């Protein structure tokens with residue numbers, strides 16, 4: 001597997017100086033798997049209160065775990081968002097499609113990242129969904145509420161799709177996430193007739209196999225992309241950050257809907273990824289999100305590939 005990293009600046013230095021605009025940059029990191037090319041594109045980042053992730057964790061130990069990352073338990077979090085792009089033959093595949101314009105100002109930049117990479121949204125042939133959270137699917141629609149990836153077949157795990165389409169979900173998910181349920185249902189309804197559902201273990205596209213990794217959401221899916229002996233896993237939010245998720249995978253995370261199941265899934269995934277020395281791509285991991293998991297004390301350490 002070969003990995004390269006390129007940085008794009010959409011505003012030239014001269015224009016930025018003239019207009020006094022910040023220079024906003026997008027990075028893309030690329031890995032080759034056999035004859036397949038996988039790239040991560042930045043959708044920007046989220047702004048989250050610390051308790052969204054750290055709330056249920058043992059607070060007496062948390063500071064010590066975070067210290068090597070120059071983080072503190074009460075510090076607001078700004079996780080990056082990495083959309084994975086797979087180019088394989090004629091297929092131009094996105095794994096998730098970012099937050100769109102309606103979620104958080106700091107996210108929803110995928111359109112700019114695609115433009116910088118020379119890809120028109122109409123060129124995208126498939127959108128494969130890990131789960132129904134806003135930062136992963138609200139980008140399905142454009143500013144006019146039309147499907148942005150108009151020519152693409154959209155694919156989603158059946159359990160996940162059914163959960164967000166259920167009228168009861170908005171009332172059972174809890175006040176904090178009620179807007180997630182309303183937003184997901186509205187978008188998925190817009191995609192009706194253009195949504196292919198699949199089950200755990202399905203080969204959703206040539207070389208792409210779905211793997212149920214529940215807990216973060218009820219039907220969260222990861223995807224193994226493989227060609228010959230070369231493989232990597234797109235883990236979405238099943239491994240949600242590079243600090244506590246790796247250092248203490250068994251700790252329950254506030255970002256998971258089912259805390260115990262999320263911890264069990266995360267621990268099993270990291271055990272496998274580390275044992276197989278497999279490359280992973282995490283939606284909220286740093287440095288473009290592509291890397292490996294190395295054993296480190298009682299947990300693991302994320303080692304970015306580029």
Ligand SMILES: [Zn+2]
Pocket residue numbers: 133135136237283284
């Ligand atoms: Zn997410």
